[in-house]
Each structure stands twice: as structure tokens, then as C-alpha cells.
Amino acid sequence: MGTDALIDWDYLSQLSGGDTEFEQELLLTFVEDAQLHLSAAKTALADNNIDQIKREAHHLKGSGGNVGATTIQGLATELEQQAKENDLSEAGSLIANMESICQGIAALVAEKYTGS
Template identity: 55%
Template structure:
């Protein structure tokens, strides 16, 4: 495994390599599938945050937590877990900030996958 990946990568490439048996093409396929799903889920999450729909926020955050964990995107998994666990009608401002952080992390993943 080369060390060319930037240290700031949200992707745990070692975990992915273990998962894929070192098949880089398969890793990129897994990430591409994740990205497509996550983009759709994040769109729904933004809508739920704007509508103040706490139940939907928790559902979408739970989905993103599992999906990002499955492909070794630990930072995103942690942020989604925080969003799922801490969102209440009183913490919608924080939910908005966490959702923006998820979007930023996803954009970083997209950049790496398409690089």
C-alpha cells in the first residue's frame, strides 16, 4: 500500500484494502456506490433539517453512519453518529452544522474517488 494518499483523507484506505483484498478497482467501485447513495441521502437530510423533521434526520443520519462505516470513512461515520444521537428540536442549529460537515467530507471523498 503506497503512502501517496494525503493524511487528511477521510477514507481509511487500509481498511478498504483489507475489505477488497487489495483490489483497487473494487475499492473505487465501492466508494462510487457509496458516493451516489450518500449524495441522495444528504439531499434528504438537508431537506429534513430545513423542515425540522427530527425523526427523518435521525433515520438519514443512521443510514449514513452505517454506509460510511462500511467503506471505512470513519470521520463521516462519527459525524453521522453525532447527528443521529444528538438531534432534538432544540439542536437543529447544530444539526445544520453537522450536515454541512457531512457534505464537506463527502465532497473530499468525491475528489479522491475521481482523482
């Protein structure tokens, strides 16, 4: 999957009214917030706290959808569903994938908006 596939750019542009500075701010805020919730999900997984995993996944699903981070949204939906079914066998992998995607989004933001 190419890094451009991590974000629904048309949705984000529509949301921001074409304001690229606002897009950058939204994405960076999303990445920062997602990293906190992914960290909490990892702790909850280590503690076998299914309710907390459901909450973290639900938050990530919503916040991902809000900024057009559709890949995160999909993985978080999957994590939430598995937690609802009390099946955490794939949770570690899903969380790791979302962490990797967050890093990809951060790198993409740096490249797209700052040219670095």
C-alpha cells in the same frame, strides 16, 4: 485534515481484498448514496422532521463505516445523537461538513484511481 484521513485505507483494502477497482466502485457508490441521504437530511431539517434526520444520520453512520469513511461515520453519529436529544442546533453544520467530505472523497477517488 488531509484528504487521506477521510478514508481508512487499510480497512478498505482489507474489505476489497486489495482489488482497487472494487475499492473505487465502493467509494463512488458510497458518495452517490451519501449525497442522496444528505439531501434528504437537509429537507428534513428544513421541515424540522427529527425522525427523518435520525434515519438519514443512522444510514450515513452505517454506510460510512461500511467503506471506511470514518469521518462521515463520526459526524453522522453526532448528528444522530443530537437528533435523539431533539437538538438540531448543529445539524446544518454537520450536514454541510458531510457534504464537503463527500466532495473530498469523490475528488480523492478521481485522483487515486484515475489519476485526474
